[in-house]
Amino acid sequence: MTKPRLLFLPLSLVIITLLGCGQSAKPETRSNQSAISTTTSSSIAPTPIFKSIDANIQGQPYGRGLSAVRFVSATTGYMDGNGIILKTTDGGQIFSAVAHTSVNLTGLSIAKTATTTVAAWGGHSILVSHNSGSNWSTYTFTHTVQQADFVTASEGFAITQGDYAPPASVPSALWRTTDGGAHWAELQAPSPPVSVSFGTASVGWVGVAGGDIFQTANAGQTWNRVLHLTAKPGEAKVHAVSSQICWALITGGSGMSQTSYTVFRTTNGTNWTPVLGISTAGAGPAPGNPGKVPRGPGSSPGPMAVLGPNQAVIAGVCEACGWGTASLSSTQDGGASWSSHPTIGDSEGPLASMSFVSLNEGWVLDNRGESGNGILLHTLDGGTSWKEVYPTTHPHPTMGVSFVNQDIGFGIGVPGNANAVVRSSNGGLTWTQVGVLPATKVTSYGNLGSPIDFLTTQHGYIVNQTGKLFETKDGGRTWTLQQIPRANNQFVSVMFASVEQNGTINTFGQQIDVTQDGGRRIIEKKIKPHYY
Template identity: 30%
Template sequence: MMMKECTITKSDQRTHGSRRNNRRLRTRLIAYMASVLLAASMLPAHGDREAAAAEGCRTDNHGIRLTADTSGESPHFTSIQFLNASTGRAAGNGFMLGTSDGGCHWQSIYSGKLDFAQMDFVTNSLGYVLARATPEGPATLLRTANGGASYKPVPNGGNRFARIDFRSALEGFGYAVNDSSAYYTANAGVKWSKLPTPPNTRGTQFFSPKEGWAVALVPGGYQVKRTTDGGRTWTTRLQASSAAGVGGAVYGADSRDVWALLYGGSGMSQTSYSLFHTKDGGASWKQVVSNATAGGGPAPGPAMKAGKLPGPPGRPSDMATPDLRSAYLLTGSGAMDTLSLGRTLNGGKSWRNGSAPTGFEGALSFPAAKSGWLAVTSLTGSAVYATRDGGATWSKTFAIPSD
């Protein structure tokens, strides 16, 4: 049987090659479209993604079990610090927590004997803390290079600090009890230099080794003084009368733009106080708050008609000044288990008082004008709250169950 000869021309070769290429292209295209459709089917719609993200933010203890410290005291928050809108820490008696998504999720960083009085991180990994190893012991200055997991002592030159303020990994300030004296280091605590302060100082804040402010007690009230030469000379920039001067504090985002908080008397769980603001290094001042009370008496400064410049009720607890236009003042009343928050978003031109989550102690951290966090301790537990609208509303991000 003879087979018929078959011949393929060049034209036929081109046709067959084109068909093979087309089949390959169709196969690849079908596979690609199938993968796209499969990926799309696995993603929720935009609204569903937002709902899923919201549902993923916990408001409980995030599965972190916190126990009573060595003295038997229930766990509670004592310090909070956010470096930006996402990264922050909250610490208390025997623990430190961290978040990298604005408080949506928290993780345990440290668990042990340290009772954290203050945190001052300059980067996400490098920070300084004041902490007690025993409930009744003095606060010790410690340094961490791994985000807070472990610590090493920092030399303090024999000084006991009640507050610290590090401006960089190397430069920082330490303040004694009642802010009566200030110290400066340029080498991460290897050496400390005492910065001269006025007699009877009861409030100090340095912004650089040269620029600083002090609140001094004088007969009849207060003097708020400024130095531009590292404390060698001080100039009185504000005088305020007070029948019961006990101390004050200076806050600010810049050495020329500061807030002076002055305390009056206290009584019946009430404290009188005043808040002054300057934008020009003390050449001129505006009294923003004059909060006289029945128990504490007149507020420091010029006599004001009752209710003319009201501040949030209670004793001032903490203040935050994230920039030159915004400032927040937290007050509390232990007897009433009530916190209140006052604020300005326009450099003190107007002031608004509002409520805060229930509690008798609180600590603020505002890394931006309207984004802030509040650590609260109340009679029913301790928790961390977040705000995205300048304190108008608060949402819980972590809660320590009450015993």
């Protein structure tokens, strides 16, 4: 029997489509499926048709377009995106829409001293609510809003992007409101501002595109430069805690899908100390040449969440590494030491947004690479393990599926855990985790095939990109690594034709590996390339 090829699309919410030819049946294995005849025209000889099952992972655009997440507490939080603001009061188990708009919202913030004040922005607009999302007011600027930061329910600041296209050149601008967002007035500020954060209504900092940081003590009337780096880096993003304490993430050069960065911190508002950094071969040295500071996560910076004077969490990504390459580092002593956490399984990165309410509990919004389908992941152990809470709290496979009949199927990977093995007994409507693959990473290389193949309800195989083949004989509960004498290729898909363990393993390249004993011995077959 020829097995249909699986098309794998790594999107967020999964729909399993099962197609059966002939009468409905529940075979225990695929090899014992009998042939049936079909009626054909007189000019064509009858051809046997084998009952077969196609499995297809497809994405539903349910979470498409989400941009930012902010939590006020362990239970109350917000997300926004293209035309919508969502709110949860149970930690993300259920989100409900609290606002609809024609604006593609890209940012979200909570006032530092008034958690009932929420600001969302995108396009030329800022939307503000002063009653936890029940009612919203909108203010429209002439140019695109880049960021908004509210200190109190009434005092807030915003940055609009410049427009340097001729004939009129309009620089980026800093704005202030004293009536909760009803009216805004432009301030004289260092140019071009890219981030703003105030610790009190009068004391705040602005980061500019050249990496410098400026401070004000009179609500933005005058500014003093407090950090200047000789080598011009990318930009500075500031995170104020009080009138004295502020953190800053400054990016450096970029190259080879890498971006160097340095995290700085001040305890008196003017003197800054590097506390974390990363230099790479492709991006060059970290801004400020920080020397012997702890190494940051990833090879490029992700979002940063500041929890207080001494607590912060930063995400890093490896953009050239593929899935599951976003990871976190956290500090509880002002950056003197950092705790590193493992990569977030099955995240596509770079992460769109991040919010923590403590060093243990936080959320990350993964927009699933090019698909744009938003997945919200939740951690209770500081980033060591993750569980999806939006758009669904139920597990579903994301990296590959294999069905042995129209009801029973197995999948590999769930959001937050790329090595989870799940099982469905109802044709893919619901899934239950049954095991965990003993591997560091499972990757299927997009739509090149499925890395999982089950022959019966008990016997199955999984391959991964490091050239490893795993076998289970108890329905996915436990897995054994097959000791392949020579595996020089990255495996991307596996297909077995019979319970006699004859099968093929597709590789990332012009080669197919063939086995006749369940993977214990591999025969390499070169493929002659064809050009179209």
